[in-house]
Amino acid sequence: MNLQNISIKRKLILMTMLTSSLALLLSSASFLIYDLISFRHLLTQDLATQAEIIGYNSAAAMAFKDEPAATATLSALTAKGDIVAAVLYGSDGKMFAQYFRTARTLPEVLPARSQEKGYRFEGQYLDVWHDVSLNGDRLGTLFLQSDMRQWSLRAKRYAGICLVFVLVSASFAFLVSSKLQKVISGPIVHLEDTMKMVSANKNYAVRAVKSYADEIGSLIDGFNTMLSDIQQRDWALRTANDELHTRTQELEEEVSQRKKAQEELLKAKHVAEEASRAKSTFLANMSHELRTPLNAIIGYSEMLEEEARDSATAENVQDLQKIQSAGKHLLSLINDVLDLSKIEAGKMTLHLESFDVTAMIDEIVNAVQPAIEKNKNTLRVHLADEVGVMRGDVTKVRQILFNLLSNACKFTDHGIITVEVDQRREQGEDWIRLQVADTGIGISAKQKENLFQEFAQADTSIARKYGGTGLGLAICHRFVELMKGRIGVESQPGQGSTFTVHLPAQAKIETVDPIHEEGTSDIPSVVSEVKTDRDTILVIDDDPAVRDLMSRFLGKLGFNVLTVGSGDEGLRLAKRVRPAVITLDVVLSDCDGWSVLRRLKADSELSKIPVIMVTIVDNEAMGLDLGAANYLIKPVDRERLAVLIEKHRIARSSATTETNTMPVSLLRDQKHDEEVGAGVPQKR
Amino acid sequence: MQVDATMRRLRLLITILVILLSSWALEARAQDAPSSSEYLIKAGFIYNFANLVQWPQNAFTQADSPIVIGILGEDHFGVTLDRVLQGKKVNGRPFVVRRFKSVADLAQSVIDLKDCQILFVSSSETAHVTEAIQTLRGISVLTIGEIPGFAKRGGIINLVLEDNKVRFEVNVEAAKQADLNISSRLLALAKIVQHPVLDGRKTE
Numbered sequence: 001m002n003l004q005n006i007s008i009k010r011k012l013i014l015m016t017m018l019t020s021s022l023a024l025l026l027s028s029a030s031f032l033i034y035d036l037i038s039f040r041h042l043l044t045q046d047l048a049t050q051a052e053i054i055g056y057n058s059a060a061a062m063a064f065k066d067e068p069a070a071t072a073t074l075s076a077l078t079a080k081g082d083i084v085a086a087v088l089y090g091s092d093g094k095m096f097a098q099y100f101r102t103a104r105t106l107p108e109v110l111p112a113r114s115q116e117k118g119y120r121f122e123g124q125y126l127d128v129w130h131d132v133s134l135n136g137d138r139l140g141t142l143f144l145q146s147d148m149r150q151w152s153l154r155a156k157r158y159a160g161i162c163l164v165f166v167l168v169s170a171s172f173a174f175l176v177s178s179k180l181q182k183v184i185s186g187p188i189v190h191l192e193d194t195m196k197m198v199s200a201n202k203n204y205a206v207r208a209v210k211s212y213a214d215e216i217g218s219l220i221d222g223f224n225t226m227l228s229d230i231q232q233r234d235w236a237l238r239t240a241n242d243e244l245h246t247r248t249q250e251l252e253e254e255v256s257q258r259k260k261a262q263e264e265l266l267k268a269k270h271v272a273e274e275a276s277r278a279k280s281t282f283l284a285n286m287s288h289e290l291r292t293p294l295n296a297i298i299g300y301s302e303m304l305e306e307e308a309r310d311s312a313t314a315e316n317v318q319d320l321q322k323i324q325s326a327g328k329h330l331l332s333l334i335n336d337v338l339d340l341s342k343i344e345a346g347k348m349t350l351h352l353e354s355f356d357v358t359a360m361i362d363e364i365v366n367a368v369q370p371a372i373e374k375n376k377n378t379l380r381v382h383l384a385d386e387v388g389v390m391r392g393d394v395t396k397v398r399q400i401l402f403n404l405l406s407n408a409c410k411f412t413d414h415g416i417i418t419v420e421v422d423q424r425r426e427q428g429e430d431w432i433r434l435q436v437a438d439t440g441i442g443i444s445a446k447q448k449e450n451l452f453q454e455f456a457q458a459d460t461s462i463a464r465k466y467g468g469t470g471l472g473l474a475i476c477h478r479f480v481e482l483m484k485g486r487i488g489v490e491s492q493p494g495q496g497s498t499f500t501v502h503l504p505a506q507a508k509i510e511t512v513d514p515i516h517e518e519g520t521s522d523i524p525s526v527v528s529e530v531k532t533d534r535d536t537i538l539v540i541d542d543d544p545a546v547r548d549l550m551s552r553f554l555g556k557l558g559f560n561v562l563t564v565g566s567g568d569e570g571l572r573l574a575k576r577v578r579p580a581v582i583t584l585d586v587v588l589s590d591c592d593g594w595s596v597l598r599r600l601k602a603d604s605e606l607s608k609i610p611v612i613m614v615t616i617v618d619n620e621a622m623g624l625d626l627g628a629a630n631y632l633i634k635p636v637d638r639e640r641l642a643v644l645i646e647k648h649r650i651a652r653s654s655a656t657t658e659t660n661t662m663p664v665s666l667l668r669d670q671k672h673d674e675e676v677g678a679g680v681p682q683k684r
Numbered sequence: 685m686q687v688d689a690t691m692r693r694l695r696l697l698i699t700i701l702v703i704l705l706s707s708w709a710l711e712a713r714a715q716d717a718p719s720s721s722e723y724l725i726k727a728g729f730i731y732n733f734a735n736l737v738q739w740p741q742n743a744f745t746q747a748d749s750p751i752v753i754g755i756l757g758e759d760h761f762g763v764t765l766d767r768v769l770q771g772k773k774v775n776g777r778p779f780v781v782r783r784f785k786s787v788a789d790l791a792q793s794v795i796d797l798k799d800c801q802i803l804f805v806s807s808s809e810t811a812h813v814t815e816a817i818q819t820l821r822g823i824s825v826l827t828i829g830e831i832p833g834f835a836k837r838g839g840i841i842n843l844v845l846e847d848n849k850v851r852f853e854v855n856v857e858a859a860k861q862a863d864l865n866i867s868s869r870l871l872a873l874a875k876i877v878q879h880p881v882l883d884g885r886k887t888e
């Protein structure tokens with residue numbers, strides 16, 4: 001058992017006993033040693049005295065060589081039990097007489113010859129050498145050997161006494177220390193018991209009793225203080241725990257309530273989503289439903305207007321123009337609302353392609369011409385030389401510019417509208433800058449804040465005076481953001497406004513099938529050798545009204561127009577006639593326009609004929625992906641259609657006549673920095 | 685066993701025979717011509733006696749007066765005694781050896797009687813022992829003889845041969861009459877002889 005781990009009680013007893021016993025043992029031992037040493041000295045002296053006496057008594061015998069007498073003298077030593085041997089040596093050193101205590105003497109033990117006088121200890125024996133002399137004459141030497149029997153007996157006895165003494169005093173020490181150790185161990189044991197009780201029962205109300213004001217007393221005080229601290233903390237903890245429990249219950253209730261609310265919210269969300277989907281469907285349907293009649297209204301009013309103009313009934317012309325204008329306004333409203341809802345829904349995607357900026361500007365200039373003329377404004381176009389081909393969503397760029405120009409026209413009267421286009425390099429990228437400046441009413445600082453927000457026209461009064469939905473700029477803003485560009489405005493009320501749009505010259509977002517990257521550009525790059533009827537246009541549309549309007553309108557432009565209602569028939573006719581351009585609707589009587597387009601592009605003979613999609617279905621991306629040259633949404637902007645057809649026709653004819661000069665670049669040369677009054681193509 | 689015992693007896697017999705023969709031979713030699721070793725021993729004895737015997741104060745004229753040893757009769761010592769005693773002192777007294785031819789010579793020489801402390805009576809004076817003793821009566825002279833019955837006839841110390849060893853007899857009464865104090869240590873070794881025969885007859 002390890003001594004260090006025994007109880008403090010035993011340790012104390014053991015310590016006391018060990019200490020007292022050790023002290024006693026040491027003092028006894030020192031006393032014993034002192035006594036034994038002095039006793040030995042005494043014995044030595046005693047032996048020396050005896051040697052002297054015997055020497056004296058045997059001197060005469062030696063002198064007279066009386067051996068028996070000397071032996072008799074030595075025999076007197078029988079009385080001395082501790083003398084083992086006595087020998088008389090003559091003056092010649094030879095043994096003269098001897099005495100041995102026991103019969104069995106060990107001759108080798110005895111010195112054969114006499115030695116120097118004195119005494120010496122040989123092992124356990126004490127040897128004494130004494131000179132025997134008579135009246136000063138040295139006669140010989142006496143040798144006495146003692147086995148120190150008395151001494152060893154005394155030592156043994158003393159050791160025994162000491163042992164008994166030590167044992168007795170150890171037991172006394174044990175008795176006394178077992179009584180006295182309680183003074184120290186008692187409080188400690190009490191403290192330990194208290195501690196065990198506290199840890200076993202977790203009862204912190206228990207206190208240890210202090211017996212004395214010593215170190216253990218202060219230990220107990222400390223323990224008690226600690227206990228009361230723990231008691232307080234325990235109480236506080238318990239209270240906190242209870243509170244926590246209550247809170248937890250409350251929280252659980254709240255959580256369950258929230259969960260209920262969440263479920264309700266989720267339900268509500270589903271309902272709302274359902275409603276939203278229904279709304280979207282409704283909007284999509286409505287746009288179809290609204291556009292189809294509008295298509296007819298605008299188309300026929302245009303036709304009627306032209307006819308009226310031809311028949312010189314001027315009063316009708318004005319009325320028809322009003323119908324036309326109202327219809328177009330309604331159309332633009334519908335388009336804006338649809339665009340915005342698409343943007344909101346995140347369904348607006350970019351269709352990237354490389355296009356010639358100059359051509360695009362020309363188209364827009366042509367398109368806004370009527371609006372410019374309406375308020376007697378003058379349009380100036382500044383096109384920088386370095387501007388060439390841009391990569392981006394041409395439709396959206398066009399719409400941005402168109403919206404800005406429309407606004408400029410709307411809010412300017414008898415003023416100048418300037419379009420500036422250039423290209424510059426910023427932060428390692430090429431940017432196209434489109435700037436539209438006017439000299440109109442301008443915008444106040446307050447109006448600027450909400451300028452690009454939806455449904456936020458500068459003033460409600462403006463809406464009444466100038467019309468418009470207030471969506472134009474919002475759509476522009478959204479489109480520019482979509483193309484990773486930026487739009488800004490500078491304006492002074494009454495001084496006019498300047499809108500500036502920066503667009504990356506090479507847009508990064510890829511949504512176009514790579515096959516059509518080149519082929520979808522406005523200008524076909526591969527020259528076909530197939531012979532075509534350069535003035536024939538094939539119109540494939542299931543709506544008889546559209547077929548009628550198209551043939552009338554295009555016929556007026558001098559084209560030979562063929563109309564057909566079904567896709568199959570259209571394909572057959574296209575093979576036979578080889579038209580310069582095909583216009584194609586998506587919704588057909590026998591099949592859909594996509595399959596027709598696919599078949600056209602799959603046919604090696606027909607694949608080179610440009611196809612312009614003319615449809616109510618708003619899916620330009622798909623059309624362009626499948627190989628359509630352009631995508632127009634009904635009701636058709638006739639002027640734009642005319643421009644496009646003319647462009648394709650010229651391109652094809654120049655290709656067939658192997659003319660290398662691009663008509664677009666010619667056009668650009670003519671129009672560069674030129675004040676345009678009416679940019680309608682010559683064909684008109 | 686019987687063989688062993690017989691052998692032992694035989695050995696013992698031979699030993700005794702040898703001892704007897706040798707002792708007889710020694711005896712014969714001593715009687716014929718006293719050996720020098722015997723007288724060497726006797727000279728030593730005389731010296732030792734001087735050591736163990738105390739004379740009265742008046743026995744000496746001075747404190748450092750020598751102890752005078754007289755040899756009466758035929759001198760068997762030769763130079764041995766002188767040699768043994770040469771340079772030796774007892775209680776600060778040196779030794780002087782004097783030789784007397786006869787009792788008359790002795791009586792004449794020793795008028796003062798303080799000139800002799802020890803008288804050795806040679807075996808040649810066997811017939812004049814009583815005469816010599818009578819002469820010295822009342823005087824502190826240690827008489828030493830080598831004649832059987834010397835002590836009994838009034839001599840103080842008589843040297844005898846026992847087992848070929850020199851032993852001595854002491855007549856304590858005679859010593860007392862001579863006012864000599866003999867040490868107990870000497871007496872312890874001596875054979876004590878009682879009551880001297882005053883009529884001077886031979887005991888043997």
